[in-house]
Ligand SMILES: [Fe+2]
């Protein structure tokens with residue numbers, strides 16, 4: 001099984017930039033890269049912050065861009081999104097309570113996409129109603145489960161980030177703990193940082209986003225830090241026993257020494273010949 005994760009695409013008006021980077025252009029660039037190498041993926045999850053300001057036009061633009069993508073795409077809600085407008089553009093993604101959360105059958109189990117949005121807040125929310133829905137899905141589903149969500153359910157130990165993490169992390173953790181043996185992995189976004197961790201033994205992963213990049217500033221007290229690091233998405237390969245996720249830095253513009261490079265023999269001699 002192979003699937004892709006894009007996160008924090010932050011679409012905005014054509015030509016507008018965020019941190020000097022054009023999110024629409026970068027999203028298109030990331031998709032083109034992913035489709036060149038991973039068009040055989042069975043799903044592409046976009047783990048939230050689809051729009052930068054939650055504008056209806058951004059969701060329309062997302063639909064237009066995705067029309068030509070041969071892989072099925074599953075958008076999730078992030079703090080920069082507007083739930084009512086996102087739901088209007090993607091009505092099939094709503095649960096009976098109006099949250100943007102749903103399940104997706106995968107060849108190795110089921111993906112559960114969660115809604116961690118709260119009004120007027122950059123932090124993540126996971127109320128009793130959403131927890132009950134998740135609990136019902138985990139009870140109902142058979143086989144391995146892969147969870148996707150926007151907000152991180154584990155603190156980064158970076159103060160400004162931890163103020164806007166999933167505030168209901170305890171409720172989320174208590175909901176998934178009884179099913180930890182069946183939940184293969186949790187994938188999130190929001191931090192614009194590549195992260196790996198675990199929760200009740202369940203591995204967690206987040207890639208950097210497809211536009212502006214964060215910086216892990218452990219001395220920061222109030223403000224989020226950023227850096228000029230390459231735009232990225234993630235690709236995951238999995239079988240019944242193992243999972244491997246790569247962060248693909250499609251925005252990297254420097255040299256790559258590889259097969260066919262003119263100086264490859266030198267590179268190979270210094271690194272591989274013993
Ligand atoms: Fe974001």
Ligand SMILES: [Fe+2]
Nearest residue numbers: 049078079190
């Ligand atoms: Fe976010």
